Amino acid sequence: MGHASVSEQSMISWTEAGEERSARWQSENKSAAPKRVVIADDKMTADSAFRLASEGNALLWRGDYQNARQLLQALARRIERKPRKAATSPLDAFNLHRQAQSQRARTLGMLLVEVDADYIIALRRAPDIKLACNEAYGASTGPFIVSLREILGLIGAHEWRKNGVEIPALNARIHPYYGVFSPVRGEYLNLIAEAPLPTTKLAFDIGTGTGVIAALLAQRGVEKVIATDQDARALACARENLLRLNLRDRVEVIEADLFPAGKAALIVCNPPWIPARPNSSIEYAIYDLDSRMLRGFLNGLAEHLEPKGEGWLILSDLAEHLGLRTREALQQMIADAGLKLIKRMDIKPTHARATDETDPLHKARSAEITSLWRLAAR
Incomplete structure (x- = not known):
């Protein structure tokens, strides 16, 4: 797969420990890099994570990897709990369904992780994603920030590809x-x-x-x-x-x-x-x-x-x-x-x-x- 040149690449910026930082933004579905980024870790509750993500704040995760996965599931449960609008026709049901899907993807896509140039996630209990990343993205072009949801998609796709x-x-x-x-x-x-x-x-x-x-x-x-x-x-x-x-x-x-x-x-x-x-x-x-x-x-x-x-x-x-x-x-x-x-x-x-x-x-x-x-x- 070809990669965008650096000039075309989208960047994401954030402040951490009083320092301005930025990295390449990776998004398979071409969603824009979030404008507001909050540093998040194991101390953040699911309710406050949900509130921040719903308001359009990205959460750059610095805690335990498996806890981030659990947080993603907790966010999904909170989305499911929201009452659905009643559809008036099959077409209306389809449009509401697509709208809900895209809103869900946007909210769940707000939980981010950093991946280094060797396709390593430097978080506690993070899995080895090198093979999955190589299969999906090709050779690494340097470190990047990506949604955890996309990483889980890569891991799932790697299993499908391996097992058939x-x-x-x-x-x-x-x-x-x-x-x-x-x-x-x-x-x-x-x-x-x-x-x-x-x-x-x-x-x-x-x-x-x-x-x-x-x-x-x-x-x-x-x-x-x-x-x-x-x-x-x-x-x-x-x-x-x-x-x-x-x-x-x-x-x-x-x-x-x-x-x-x-x-x-x-x-x-x-x-x-x-x-x-x-x-x-x-x-x-x-x-x-x-x-x-x-x-x-x-x-x-x-x-x-x-x-x-x-x-x-x-x-x-x-x-x-x-x-x-x-x-x-x-x-x-x-x-x-x-x-x-x-x-x-x-x-x-x-x-x-x-x-x-x-x-x-x-x-x-x-x-x-x-x-x-x-x-x-x-």
């Missing part, structure tokens, strides 16, 4: 990188495993992410798959996964915005399914402002398909249940792109959220269907 995610449709594990969406929702893979292949010669996988769809197509007997992505982490992640699965000779991973050059008889795409603004890099797999990727795929599909070729669009209808897009609008996009529907295959999601009644979006999630749209040029 079991993919029943592949009968293998996929190892997601930090910032690359993990294929935890396997239902769409079952659709890809079952849909009749129009060809076994050449397929394109558009927006490959971890490489899971490309791997599945190759495993189903497609002789050559070209997988594309724009994200440097996704490209590296897909290449490594395909290498682990011994499929690198059949799958070529290339950097491209949507389509590679040429035509194929099968083109598969699983775009983000919610037309809204993503708040962090990982959210680009779920949220897509103005349906940019969906429109781009549909509008470019006909010219990249071989005669009698098929485009497989994998899409959840959650946006329809939330009032963010109508079925008619999607069908219109398909028609406007010069495409027709051959057949649609549907499956109900089985992930935990679909049955969680405390989820503010439960009504929409419980009605959600994921579909594979088999499309052809008209």
